[in-house]
Amino acid sequence: MAVGLREVVDDHWGRLDEEQVSSPQRVRTSNLPVATPLGPLLAAVDHTGNRHLLVPLTAHQHVRLDRGGAALTVRERPLENEEVYERYADLGCDRRDLDGVFTGLVVDVLDAVGEAPDRPLKALYTVVSQWRALFQHSPAPLSPDRLAGLFGELVVLNELLAGESTAVDFWTGPSGHRHDFTVGTHGIEVKTSTAATGRKARIHGAEQLQPPPEGTLDLVWIRVERVVEQGSTISDLVDHARRTGDDDTRLLFKLAEAGYRPADADLYEDVRFVVREQRWYEVDSEFPRIAPSSAPPGVSDVDYTVDLDQQQPQVTDPSEIRDRTFRITQESK
Numbered sequence: 001m002a003v004g005l006r007e008v009v010d011d012h013w014g015r016l017d018e019e020q021v022s023s024p025q026r027v028r029t030s031n032l033p034v035a036t037p038l039g040p041l042l043a044a045v046d047h048t049g050n051r052h053l054l055v056p057l058t059a060h061q062h063v064r065l066d067r068g069g070a071a072l073t074v075r076e077r078p079l080e081n082e083e084v085y086e087r088y089a090d091l092g093c094d095r096r097d098l099d100g101v102f103t104g105l106v107v108d109v110l111d112a113v114g115e116a117p118d119r120p121l122k123a124l125y126t127v128v129s130q131w132r133a134l135f136q137h138s139p140a141p142l143s144p145d146r147l148a149g150l151f152g153e154l155v156v157l158n159e160l161l162a163g164e165s166t167a168v169d170f171w172t173g174p175s176g177h178r179h180d181f182t183v184g185t186h187g188i189e190v191k192t193s194t195a196a197t198g199r200k201a202r203i204h205g206a207e208q209l210q211p212p213p214e215g216t217l218d219l220v221w222i223r224v225e226r227v228v229e230q231g232s233t234i235s236d237l238v239d240h241a242r243r244t245g246d247d248d249t250r251l252l253f254k255l256a257e258a259g260y261r262p263a264d265a266d267l268y269e270d271v272r273f274v275v276r277e278q279r280w281y282e283v284d285s286e287f288p289r290i291a292p293s294s295a296p297p298g299v300s301d302v303d304y305t306v307d308l309d310q311q312q313p314q315v316t317d318p319s320e321i322r323d324r325t326f327r328i329t330q331e332s333k
Helices: 003-016 096-115 120-135 144-161 234-244 248-257 262-268 318-331
Strands: 027-036 039-046 051-056 072-080 085-093 181-183 186-193 200-204 216-227 272-282 303-307
Touching (some): 003 096, 027 051, 027 096, 039 085, 051 072, 085 120, 096 120, 096 262, 144 181, 144 186, 186 318, 234 248, 272 318
Antiparallel strands (some): 027 039, 051 085, 072 085
């Protein structure tokens, strides 16, 4: 995402927010720096403070009302004064808590229109189709185990982002990769436990603890406790990652692959975790594991448990973990 363009869009909406819109039928508008043969695209704010993007239409184009998500709507909106009557495709977001996500969508529309200024409506529809799911709830809520697992992966992601602002690119687990993170030739597999005692990691498949070719692998074991107060929500960790990372859009789509969408935040607002323990293990030749070469012929889909109480971690101290993640990110360059 073009960070500079995002700041421009946010600045337009910020200035539009400074004055109240006079009636429900009206919007306040501002010309955005993306032009088409029909005129510029407009940022707009309605009387409730909700944000809109207006894309100019030709005389022969019409927009059918499209509720693209629980909070996203595309409709036709006329703008007129004593001298001019113009029609626009109005892309609006009805949830203020999704303003940041909507800004990402709008920036993608602006980029697409900039590449094809003669067909702005088509560009709008194409981008909205790609983003539509982020404004809807996931098909099914995350189970407690998957929610804790995602929390642990976001803890590690934020630690990597502290050393490299593009670290969202390293998060490969959501796309089905065998390791949760891939940093150059280094892999990181994260296991999160809510158990009060013991340190056991459930391993899925003979490949999961197999280091990358010519590379190395860390197993990160995190113990979390669900708490009523204090602690952090998934949304807290996502917000932190969005502030520190460079690619907001990529992060949001990876979260969706992992089963979490921005519209889901209200489903989990009372689910808070605190990290009680974090241990990093180097998976070397001495680490107990089932390697692909050791599985009996005809045996597949092997799941097993490793008792980490029998293993010596490489690092456990928060400052040592920061040093390790920083070194990993720097070695990838």
